[in-house]
Amino acid sequence: xxxxxxxxxxxxxxxxxxxxxxxxxxxxxxxxxxxxxxxxxxxxxxxxxxxxxxxxxxxxxxxxxxxxxxxxxxxxxxxxxxxxxxxxxxxxxxxxxxxxxxxxxxxxxxx
Amino acid sequence: xxxxxxxxxxxxxxxxxxxxxxxxxxxxxxxxxxxxxxxxxxxxxxxxxxxxxxxxxxxxxxxxxxxxxxxxxxxxxxxxxxxxxxxxxxxxxxxxxxxxxxxxxxxxxxxxx
Numbered sequence: 001x002x003x004x005x006x007x008x009x010x011x012x013x014x015x016x017x018x019x020x021x022x023x024x025x026x027x028x029x030x031x032x033x034x035x036x037x038x039x040x041x042x043x044x045x046x047x048x049x050x051x052x053x054x055x056x057x058x059x060x061x062x063x064x065x066x067x068x069x070x071x072x073x074x075x076x077x078x079x080x081x082x083x084x085x086x087x088x089x090x091x092x093x094x095x096x097x098x099x100x101x102x103x104x105x106x107x108x109x110x111x
Numbered sequence: 112x113x114x115x116x117x118x119x120x121x122x123x124x125x126x127x128x129x130x131x132x133x134x135x136x137x138x139x140x141x142x143x144x145x146x147x148x149x150x151x152x153x154x155x156x157x158x159x160x161x162x163x164x165x166x167x168x169x170x171x172x173x174x175x176x177x178x179x180x181x182x183x184x185x186x187x188x189x190x191x192x193x194x195x196x197x198x199x200x201x202x203x204x205x206x207x208x209x210x211x212x213x214x215x216x217x218x219x220x221x222x223x224x
Contacts, residue, residue: 031210031211033210033212035215041217041218042113042115042201042203042215042216042217042218043154043201043203043213043215044113044215045212045213045214048210048212050210088154092210092211098156098159098167098169099144099156099211099213100156101146101153101154101156102153103153103154104153104154
């Protein structure tokens, strides 16, 4: 299967940490990505993780990968109002050279 | 600015018509991808071209077709349009190989009346 699942909505207070979760069914995904889409714009790659890694940190962003449970998460520290957007989890199937996107999680940051 | 351009930004047309959406990839990127984003279906991969050749197909209807030209720009042709084709159409480009970081254009919003 090629499903990528995410919860659709998340609301956090400014300054708190946000954790956006994703589960995927295809264990052959070699790269897993987090994209951000701001209103009226295209998707922008935030970060990615190779499937043999457990964690990747990039400034306020921390990606955790649990390959056994096929679970990926994105933690945003000190969430700001500018982080309000839709966040897409995605996985790359190299055998088909296709990136499969989840439905997106809409993050709302309350001032 | 991702470096990927798409035209037009907005397109309003009637059912049964045919439209062409255009995409220019980032300089040096040989791969172009097309996606459809709608409220009910989310982001759906349509098709991938690499250096002029079709590389992978997704949920693309037979009424839709695409091509990539020698100068690497790509066009997505949508024909016999239906109301349900109203959506945002994104083009993305990438360099060959992992990690396949895709750079998305701003999208074309298609409204079929």
